Each structure stands twice: as C-alpha cells, then as structure tokens.
Amino acid sequence: MRNLVVILAIVLAGWTGGGTWYWVCQVRGLCAASEQPAPVPPVATQPDVHAFVITYRSAIWASRPDNVRFPHSSGQPRIPGSVSGALDSLAAYLKAHPDQDVEITGSFASSETNTSESNNLGLARAQAISAYLTARGVPDDRILRSFDQVNTVPADSLIGGVSLRILDRPVPPAPNVPEPQPPTVADLYFETGSANIIMSDSLRAQISTVIQYLRAHPKKKLFLVGHTDNVGADAANLTLGKQRAALVGSFFQEFGAEPRQMSISSAGESQPIASNDTEAGKAQNRRVEILIR
Numbered sequence: 128m129r130n131l132v133v134i135l136a137i138v139l140a141g142w143t144g145g146g147t148w149y150w151v152c153q154v155r156g157l158c159a160a161s162e163q164p165a166p167v168p169p170v171a172t173q174p175d176v177h178a179f180v181i182t183y184r185s186a187i188w189a190s191r192p193d194n195v196r197f198p199h200s201s202g203q204p205r206i207p208g209s210v211s212g213a214l215d216s217l218a219a220y221l222k223a224h225p226d227q228d229v230e231i232t233g234s235f236a237s238s239e240t241n242t243s244e245s246n247n248l249g250l251a252r253a254q255a256i257s258a259y260l261t262a263r264g265v266p267d268d269r270i271l272r273s274f275d276q277v278n279t280v281p282a283d284s285l286i287g288g289v290s291l292r293i294l295d296r297p298v299p300p301a302p303n304v305p306e307p308q309p310p311t312v313a314d315l316y317f318e319t320g321s322a323n324i325i326m327s328d329s330l331r332a333q334i335s336t337v338i339q340y341l342r343a344h345p346k347k348k349l350f351l352v353g354h355t356d357n358v359g360a361d362a363a364n365l366t367l368g369k370q371r372a373a374l375v376g377s378f379f380q381e382f383g384a385e386p387r388q389m390s391i392s393s394a395g396e397s398q399p400i401a402s403n404d405t406e407a408g409k410a411q412n413r414r415v416e417i418l419i420r
Contacts, residue, residue, distance in 0.1 A: 177286050179210045181217060183293040189213045195256070197288040199280060202243040202251030204288070206259070214256070217291070218263035228294045230271040230335060231256050234287070236280040246374070249274025250381045252288050269296075271338055271383040273331050297343035309347065309419035310336045315375055317413040319358065320367070324374065337419065338384050349384065350418040351375050353393040354400075356409035361395060368393030375415045 179194040180187055191209040198205075206214070221229060233252030235241070243251035253272040261267050271294070300306050312333045315324050341347055353368030353375075372391045380386060401408035 179213060181213065181291045188293055194287045195289055197252055197285045199282060199284060200239040200242060202248060202255055204255050214259055215263060218260050218265050221265050221269055226296050228269045228271060228296050230273060230292050230294055232273040232275055232290045234275050234277045236277050239280060246378055246381060247274055256289050268342060271335050272381055273335055297339050299343050310340050312337055312417040314414040314416055316410065317371055334379065334382050338382055341384060341388050347419055349389045350420060351389065351391050352416040354398055354412055354414050354416065355396045356412045357396045357403040365393050365395035368395045371415050
C-alpha cells in the first residue's frame with residue numbers, strides 16, 4: 128500500500144510539473160527568455176501578392192501583409208490599421224526628407240465604372256491615398272500621381288489598387304551651370320472625333336518625368352497644343368483641339384503639375400503631320416503636342 132502511494136505521488140508530481148512546463152514554456156513562451164534574442168522581422172524580399180508595398184530605388188522600403196481595398200467601381204479606400212501605420216511612417220519620413228517625393232499609382236479595370244470626378248478611376252484611387260498623406264502634413268507638390276489598367280478585378284473589391292514608390296527629388300541646377308535639356312514626351316493620340324486619350328505605360332512614365340522636371344525648374348512652362356484631322360468644319364476642329372489640349376492639361380494636373388506652368392491652345396486641323404487622305408494619316412494628326420520651354 129505504501130509503495131502504491133509513493134508511485135501515485137511521483138506520477139502526480141510529474142503530471143503537475145509537465146503541465147506547468149507546457150503552459151509556461153510552450154503556451155506563454157516564457158522559458159529561457161533571457162537566453163534567446165527577441166525575434167527580428169525579416170526584410171521582405173518577396174512580399175505576398177496581396178501585400179501592401181512601398182518601394183525605393185527598386186528595393187522594398189516597407190511591406191505589410193494586409194492591403195488597401197477598393198470596392199468595385201469606387202475610389203474610396205478601406206485602409207486597415209497596418210497599412211495606415213505604414214502610410215503614417217511614410218508621411219513622417221517625407222517630412223523629414225525634403226529631397227524626396229512619392230509617386231502613387233492607382234489601378235482600375237475596364238469593367239469598372241468611373242463615378243468619381245477624376246479622369247479615370249485609377250487617378251481617383253491615387254488621389255484618395257494622396258489625400259491621406261496631405262492630411263498628415265505632406266505637401267501636395269511632393270506627391271506625383273499616376274494610373275494603370277489591370278485586366279480584371281473581383282466583383283466585390285480590389286485588393287491593393289495602389290502602389291507607392293519613393294523618388295529622389297530632382298536637384299535644381301546651380302547658378303551659372305547650364306540647365307539640362309528638358310525631357311521629351313511623345314504626342315498623345317485620340318480616337319476620331321473624341322477627347323479620349325490613347326494612353327500607354329511609357330507615356331505615363333514620361334508624364335511623371337516631365338512633372339519632376341517642372342518642379343525642379345519652376346520658370347519652365349508646359350505648352351499643350353491640340354490638333355485634329357480634317358473631318359468636320361474648321362471651327363469645330365479648332366474647338367475639339369482645345370478640348371483635347373485641356374483634357375491633357377487636366378491629366379497633368381491630376382498627376383501633380385501646377386496649372387501656372389501650363390499653356391493650352393489649339394491648332395485645329397491646320398498643322399497636319401501626315402496625309403489626311405488615309406486613316407493611318409488621320410490617326411497621326413489627332414494628337415496633342417507637348418512642348419517644354
């Protein structure tokens with residue numbers, strides 16, 4: 128009987144000790160805390176496809192596992208706490224580094240309806256994140272906006288919808304140093320009788336480059352001249368050319384250009400660069416010429 132009591136006491140002690148160890152060490156994670164360094168978050172090199180990412184010089188500056196969400200056809204974001212924390216850090220960083228800007232690119236799909244006041248839903252989404260940063264003290268002239276078009280979006284909401292990258296702000300030339308040549312931008316083209324721009328990725332990149340140049344050279348000006356083919360009356364084409372130039376100007380403003388650095392005019396059908404006798408020639412003539420002087 129005495130041996131049985133001893134055995135039971137040993138089993139009980141072992142069970143109690145093991146349970147205590149499991150609770151303290153495995154569940155609470157408190158064992159050997161002084162011997163193990165605190166875990167360091169790994170540098171994100173391959174973020175999840177749904178992660179929120181801010182880049183700088185092709186490297187990841189910040190990454191969060193969650194992301195902004197935009198309801199279908201909406202420019203109003205749903206920003207989770209982890210992402211708002213990253214945006215707050217970005218705002219503080221930009222205010223502490225006046226030599227850097229940020230570019231925000233908003234995405235949209237052709238299946239979505241643009242109900243915003245922006246030229247397209249991508250720019251509306253970029254503007255929403257831009258407004259978040261300006262509300263936290265980032266000057267608007269430190270933010271560039273752009274857009275891209277994706278193939279499809281889910282029926283309920285777009286996960287992501289914006290990408291951000293930090294840019295080095297162009298340095299104004301020193302006195303008595305010749306200014307660099309202004310960047311060139313290809314003409315923007317339009318559909319027949321339309322003010323809808325045929326935009327490409329390369330043109331969006333060129334527009335961002337132009338805006339950075341204008342910010343570094345405040346005395347320079349952007350001249351936008353609208354042109355048409357010869358379909359329609361002269362007066363109507365003169366008006367259409369002005370509408371096209373004005374639309375391109377509104378795009379530049381949404382991208383971040385200052386209105387005071389822009390001049391908008393129209394040449395109508397008077398300055399063709401190709402023959403209006405062919406459809407290919409007409410397509411080349413339906414354009415907005417972009418000059419920096």
